[in-house]
Amino acid sequence: MDKFKKLKLNRESPEHLYTQLYNLIKNLIINNNLKTHEKLPPIRKLADLLGVNNITVVKAYNLLESNNYVYKRIGSGTYVSSIEKDIAPRNINVLQDEAYEDISLMDRGQIEVKENMINFASATPTPQLFPVSDFKEVLNEVLDRDKGMAFGYQESKGYFPLRQYIVEYLDFYKINTAVENIQIISGAQQGIDVIAKALLRHGDTVIVESPTYTGAIAIFESRGVKMVQVPMTKDGIDLNILEKYIDKYNPKLIYTMPNFQNPTGYSYSLETKRELLELVNRKKVLIVEDDYLTDLNFYTDDNLTLKSMDKHEDVVYIKSFSKIFMPGLRLGFLIVPMNLNDQILIAKQTSDISTSGLIQRAFDLYLRKGIWRKHITYMKKIYKERFDIMVESLEKNLPKDTTYLKPLGGINFWIKLSNGFSASELYSQSINRDIVFIPGGVFYPEDIDSNCFRLSIADVYPADIRKGIEKLCETIKDYYKKSNIGFERKSTYRPIL
Ligand SMILES: Cc1ncc(COP(=O)(O)O)c(C=O)c1O
Numbered sequence: 001m002d003k004f005k006k007l008k009l010n011r012e013s014p015e016h017l018y019t020q021l022y023n024l025i026k027n028l029i030i031n032n033n034l035k036t037h038e039k040l041p042p043i044r045k046l047a048d049l050l051g052v053n054n055i056t057v058v059k060a061y062n063l064l065e066s067n068n069y070v071y072k073r074i075g076s077g078t079y080v081s082s083i084e085k086d087i088a089p090r091n092i093n094v095l096q097d098e099a100y101e102d103i104s105l106m107d108r109g110q111i112e113v114k115e116n117m118i119n120f121a122s123a124t125p126t127p128q129l130f131p132v133s134d135f136k137e138v139l140n141e142v143l144d145r146d147k148g149m150a151f152g153y154q155e156s157k158g159y160f161p162l163r164q165y166i167v168e169y170l171d172f173y174k175i176n177t178a179v180e181n182i183q184i185i186s187g188a189q190q191g192i193d194v195i196a197k198a199l200l201r202h203g204d205t206v207i208v209e210s211p212t213y214t215g216a217i218a219i220f221e222s223r224g225v226k227m228v229q230v231p232m233t234k235d236g237i238d239l240n241i242l243e244k245y246i247d248k249y250n251p252k253l254i255y256t257m258p259n260f261q262n263p264t265g266y267s268y269s270l271e272t273k274r275e276l277l278e279l280v281n282r283k284k285v286l287i288v289e290d291d292y293l294t295d296l297n298f299y300t301d302d303n304l305t306l307k308s309m310d311k312h313e314d315v316v317y318i319k320s321f322s323k324i325f326m327p328g329l330r331l332g333f334l335i336v337p338m339n340l341n342d343q344i345l346i347a348k349q350t351s352d353i354s355t356s357g358l359i360q361r362a363f364d365l366y367l368r369k370g371i372w373r374k375h376i377t378y379m380k381k382i383y384k385e386r387f388d389i390m391v392e393s394l395e396k397n398l399p400k401d402t403t404y405l406k407p408l409g410g411i412n413f414w415i416k417l418s419n420g421f422s423a424s425e426l427y428s429q430s431i432n433r434d435i436v437f438i439p440g441g442v443f444y445p446e447d448i449d450s451n452c453f454r455l456s457i458a459d460v461y462p463a464d465i466r467k468g469i470e471k472l473c474e475t476i477k478d479y480y481k482k483s484n485i486g487f488e489r490k491s492t493y494r495p496i497l
Contacts, residue, residue: 003033004041004049017052018059025060029069029080030448036082040070066205066226067446099428106214106442118468120437120455123262123323123411129382130326131375138365139358146361154357156349158184158333162364166333169367173294174308175317175335183334183344186355187327188292188320190348191334192255193219195288195316198340198347200225200252207245207254209237211443211452213262213290216255220445225252227445232261234405236268239275246283253286253316259294259303260410263443263454267408270302273309280314286337292320293410295376298384300408313337316344321363323411323458324379325372329359383411386457389465397473399480413455414440418480423453430475435468 007024009017028034040046040061047054061078064070070078106121142150157163163182170177185191192215200206202224208216210229220227228249230242237256245251256276258268268276280287289306297303307317317335336344348354366372390413391406398404401418417423423439430437440450457465 001041001045001049003028004046007050009050009052016059018056018063021050021052021056021060022063025064026067026069026446029064034080036080038080040078040080042077066228068229099424099431102431102436103424103427103439103442106438114434117431117434117436118464118471119459120435120457120468120472122459123456124327125323125379125458126461129379131371134371134375135326135362135366138362138369138371142358142361142365150358150361152357154354154360156354157345158182158355159357159360159364162360162367163333165364165367169372170335173305175305176308177335180341181335181338183336183341183348184355184360185318185332185334185348186330186352187322188290188318188332189215189219190330190351191318191320191332192216192288192290194344194347194351195253195318195334196220196223196225197351198343199286205249205251207242207249207251208445209256209261211263211440211450212255213257214442216290217443217445220255229445232264232266234266236266236272237276239272239279242276243279243283246279246285251285253288254280255288255290256306257290257292258306259291260296260407260412262292263412263438263440264405264414265407265410265412266405266414267300267303267410270304273304273306277306277309277311277314281312285314287315288318289315290318290320292318293323295324296380296383296411297409298380298387303409307335313339316340324376329363331355331359331363383457386460386462386465387411389462390455390457390469393466393469397469399473399477401480402473402476411456411458413457415453415455417451417453417476419451421451421479421483422449423451424449426453426476426479429479430472433471433475435472435475437472 007021009020011017013020025040034040041049043054043057043061047057061070065072065078068081071081072078160179162184163179166182167177167179185194196219200223203226205226205228206220207230208220208227209232211232212229217227228245228251230245231238236258242254258273260267276287287306291305294303294305305317307315314337316337318332319334320332321329322332334344387409394404394413398415402415404413404415407413417426424441427437427439438454440452440454441448443454444450460468
């Protein structure tokens with residue numbers, strides 16, 4: 001009880017007392033002041049101790065439970081959870097202002113990169129790789145061919161010839177679908193938003209991989225949807241925990257990135273893909289598959305999408321063209337199960353009426369001319385070169401106790417610092433040496449830090465990858481040395497989930 005006596009609630013603050021209490025107890029857990037399976041005080045006792053209503057404590061405990069910091073035993077009480085996760089408290093006091101501002105911006109999906117910096121943070125392709133002249137040609141052809149029609153409102157479902165051609169294009173990816181199931185969207189980000197708008201209500205629960213894509217976190221948060229996190233393993237989402245959480249939380253959907261996940265770069269094994277589909281079919285839960293990168297399979301042929309294996313229409317598939325073509329097109333598509341078609345169409349229509357007709361027509365022509373295959377081959381070659389140089393540089397320079405699992409393709413690497421070290425603190429030091437990356441805490445729904453961080457090769461040339469990784473690894477070594485306890489920090493941080 002002593003630990004709880006010290007908790008200070010600020011009655012002048014506009015923040016609810018129960019969320020203040022939630023944050024205070026969460027920090028006790030993260031800081032290892034409360035041990036795994038330790039019992040929290042009974043509700044009435046804690047309420048008396050802090051001079052608040054019982055309901056304030058009940059709400060704080062419920063919030064801790066829904067974020068998996070604690071679990072309840074019926075008739076017995078509330079206990080601290082134990083599942084492993086690489087998180088740590090975000091200690092803003094130790095960060096320079098500049099680093100703190102950068103990380104807050106990353107939470108909102110942005111990064112400010114100064115001219116001389118080596119940018120391992122953005123996962124957006126170098127603009128020099130975009131197929132500009134091919135696109136100029138198809139744009140001119142469309143303008144000559146369609147004239148004013150190219151600038152009219154387009155059908156909300158999408159330009160029909162493009163949807164038709166996408167069905168053919170999907171043959172290449174072993175996905176069998178019909179034109180009625182194709183919904184054009186203005187980028188995958190809108191795809192996730194439209195799905196959330198159509199299918200989720202305030203207070204619903206979704207399951208996300210942990211860590212997961214920041215843009216998806218922002219959408220679910222904005223709709224007041226609870227996110228339950230299931231850890232990513234090197235073979236994909238942890239199916240045992242997933243099954244337990246489906247039973248416990250009755251989620252509306254599971255948001256996944258089965259190939260070269262963002263941020264870890266890990267892929268689901270074929271076995272995990274099969275078992276996941278079997279599980280969701282048995283439990284009647286919808287999967288959202290965000291396919292933002294399947295094409296970049298450098299060291300595996302096992303890059304089948306869940307959609308290509310989906311026999312029962314359990315998957316809504318989202319395709320982004322941003323990493324492989326051009327993010328500025330703001331174009332992608334969904335494959336929607338028949339029974340959700342109308343809801344999704346209405347949500348899309350109320351978002352932006354339709355995706356740009358001009359861009360859809362130009363992209364249709366671009367696909368039909370077959371240029372896309374040549375371009376994907378080109379992008380694969382460029383990215384594979386960067387990928388190999390990245391692996392070589394990491395192998396050569398990463399200090400002891402700093403680890404990563406080599407992905408089999410894609411653009412992201414998930415690096416783990418020695419236990420107890422903070423990726424945000426490292427960030428704070430590495431910007432002084434003109435290196436930027438994304439600290440791992442950004443990829444979790446809570447406001448936390450992590451000892452992991454994401455390096456992306458999308459916007460870095462080979463020579464800069466070599467130079468940047470060398471400098472970054474020097475920075476890590478200096479950071480470890482400064483801590484003067486040796487490589488393993490004592491128990492400031494510990495797994496809690
Ligand atoms: C996993 C994931 N999904 C969706 C998006 C958004 O893609 P788009 O540019 O197609 O909206 C991104 C962008 O980085 C992403 O990484």
